[in-house]
Amino acid sequence: MATLLLLLPSLSSSSSLLSSHYSSSFSIKSSSLSPPLKPSSARRWSSVIVVSSSSTANAGSTRSDDETKRMALERYGLDPSDFTPQRPRRRREEEEKARRGRRRQQQQQDVMASPAGERKPPRTTHKLLQVLGGKARRKKLLSPKGMDVRPMMEVVRGAAFDILQVAGGCPASLRPGRWLDLYSGTGSVGIEAISRGCSEAHFVEMDPWVVSEVLKPNLEWTGFLDYSVIHTIRVESFLEQAGKSLGTDKSFDYVSVTPPYTAVNYTTLMEQLGNSPLIGEDCFILVEYALKTPMADSCGHLIKVADRRFGRTNLVVYGPTWAQKKKRKSERSLVPPLD
Template structure:
């Protein structure tokens, strides 16, 4: 279809034209180009135009070019003016094909690590551990970790160390709890962490620097999925002797989580479970066949420990 642009002198009628030009307006717009109004013999006149735009812009013939020049316009200047475009704000969305909006996300700053954690006791005592800067991962406080292992060791009948066994570190993050368990006597540990960056840049280096990588297994999967398919991940090894649960406080429902753990094959009659939870959270007195043997408060952080009935006498 050829581009068409026609111009004709006429007097503005009393009704609104397609150009929406008001009688008292000093100027009007045509296809995104602003023209001043023209008066002739006391009558206000304007240019009426019908146009078809292609991707290459507006094209006019010699007759219309002469008409523009007659009224004092420069055709080359008019045609060279770019169509006004709205400036997008930083971080705003841009319209893609077919009217769909593509969200433009600002690049996130690179995640960084530092060494503020350490192993408290055992074979890897005082070994420094990596942890992420910021609040991406919230490791268990050292005072809470020390209290948890003291209770577990006393309940197991060996106050100086843990009884040999298998440890499951759910929401492991830095792996500091599972690493502490191996350092204090556990024979192996399984770490469940869904963030690939945390696994590759923090958890695995921590296991390597402590020398515990050979006795560790990392599961890069959601905790909920791991609990549902524990038999597929673990085979016929049976339940764990110790389980630590240190989730992000605001992202889990503790009632649902503890129910998933109690119905999973990861616990047995002689298992111990360490749960870190926030203030104003109601924790049940039992988890499956296990009973609560300790409940401690450290500021806004609480620590609940579940174990077999016989461990209540040794707590």
């Protein structure tokens, strides 16, 4: 009897081990053989699984509630992400907005804390301009991204050359001559001039990066590099040193002035240009200026031939007296005779 009593605990322990073994193996086989439940049916069983997982956790498991639920869902072949509670949309948007605000504030702090000589991000280019007429018509031109270089708009450039061709007496093409492109930037104005018939063009641009990465590649692409001269210098210095840098052949037949609006004084610039030996006897000067900028009626010995407005951009053309548009007979009849 004593022997039987001693064997009972061992039998009970072995039976419990066997039952746990068979139950675990049965659950593994059933979970591996049974197909995964659909989301609709899975949601109906989620409450049962959560209850069983919580009872397992209360039985002495050291895992967290979320980990226990996840393991229970995976054990029954379900995707735990289908039962994860989603945050409200407004709360997610507020958190994302706050995150962007913190990131922007951090970037501003980094900029303020960065040393003055820190390297700036690299400058890039894109092809948004094209030649409008002549030999290089429709060829794309490079221009810098950003607002540091502002090339002349194509509609303004097309109108400017139409005015020059009509004023020069040859509407089909530009009267041959030498072109001076001040504040050239991309070189689109001077390239347009060579394409339409000019024999030579001088480009004045002070930014070395623009010269090497934009202006010179544009001249090479259009095939006009051999007809061009590039001056990497400030316009004011170029006008002062014009007599020394150009030698005996100083005067030009055309001059284009397309400066940054807020960086120059137009009155001083036009006076300096009008007194310069660069202006020939029959020269045409093309000036782009901002709205509400006062422009004189003459520049040296040249008079105002045309003045056009294109939105916020204005265009004035100075030329010789013979290029001024003649008045109609009806307009002359309205002018009273002088005593």
